[in-house]
Amino acid sequence: MEVYCRGIARIRHKDTGVIYDIESDELDWDQVGGDERQMGPALHYEAALDHPQLGELTWGLWEYPIGIENHHDTDAGGHEVVEDFDYGLEHEEPEPDEWVDYDVPSNPFSIFMDSYRQTSLLLVDHGKDDGRDLVNRLVFSHLVTALEAYLGDTLINAVAGDADAMQRLIDGDDELSKEKFTLAEIRKDPDLVERRVREYLRAILYHNLAKVDVLYNIALSIRILNLTSNKDDLFNLSYSRGRDFGLF
Template identity: 30%
Template sequence: MGRAKEAMMQAWQDEEMVEWIEENIGEDAGEEGSPEWEKAVQEYHDYHERRELHDMEDYYRSEYEWYLNSKSPHGTFLKEVRNIKNLLNVETDNEAYFSLLVMSHAHTVASLEAYLASTFIQTVTNSDLFIRKLVESDPVFSKTKFTLKEVYEKHENIKVTVAMHLKDVIFHKVDKVKPMFKDVLGIDFGNIEWLAKAVSLRHHCVHRAGIDKDGERINLSADSINHLITDCQVLTHNIEEELLFLDDGSF
């Protein structure tokens, strides 16, 4: 940003601040440079910070509610990997095809992550038993202390509270996801070393466009991605099978 543009932005922000002070504090703000004015400026910044925080909370809440209300996570996952398989049949030059492979690998992993997140969040938040198991087994929840007022407030929005926490857990960290499914839902992923490798490879796809730390292209092919898709499909199918016989404590 150039200096002229910076000056213009600063002038606009100063004007917005003065208007807010005049509207909300008025003559009590005193003159610019006075202690009263400095206090008014601080009140403006506090208000601005609270508004930004509120907007951010609204954004995240809408995202968390998407996880809570998402329809058929498994169906969505299957649709996405089917689309990826179709894309792999596109004919193009080698350079463009490598880019396609990079995006396809990353999207396959992301599709599995979305399935795991949506499935776990929906299953847990729709069962008091699973919510209790999560609170007891999760290190963050188990160590959190609340006042009686906070307990009441949290209970009123328990689904969103739990969803917010679970969304904050980075689901591509297999060392966290696997035990959560096991401890709370009793679903064992088995050996998923292949997923840990796929996630590691995905890092190169997302952050370095398919180039490793040595500056070399990572080893991707249509076969490797199709194989990854198959492994993901087997995992999601097994999870869906387990969910059919899950005892959620309801009558």
């Protein structure tokens, strides 16, 4: 995993009301701490900036379990964050030949539910009340991966089968809207744009639900995070399900 940080942060001074812009390349990210927990190490990444007018500003990320962005936090020292960076954790982008032959299944939901049922039976037969048990941890990690695959395959299928959805994604996504191709490239490969969109969607980290929610909303007008209007309730539900698996 590596930290990504894009865009700008705009912070309003709490006393003067002046808004200051901070570029993402002004930050240097480092791993500053970590500890051992039930499902392995929890890692803490941080970037700090000593701004001449705003004082010390910090941005923090937590990775737990390994490979999962658990939480991020911006500390503006009492000033108002008008606009923040787009920042988080991501895997290094794979080379295209790693998944060029990947065929997206036509029934991702059925595949996900089969996986859920099979791992639930495995947990009943071999899991333990202690969340540190290897089987419990493997089941949890597998279900996260299965959810990522379901969200990714579903979005790729929907966009590939709907030209309007693909156009909305190209227009509305910050990264795709910046893509530029020459006439020679397009003439050489008429499917260049569609292929680039598929490559981009395959490279997304689908456990980053905030990012996935934006993509689904742009392309399909679906908000996957509208399960509840109360984020505390959503957290409590997630905690309860994790406790059912013996993970907390």
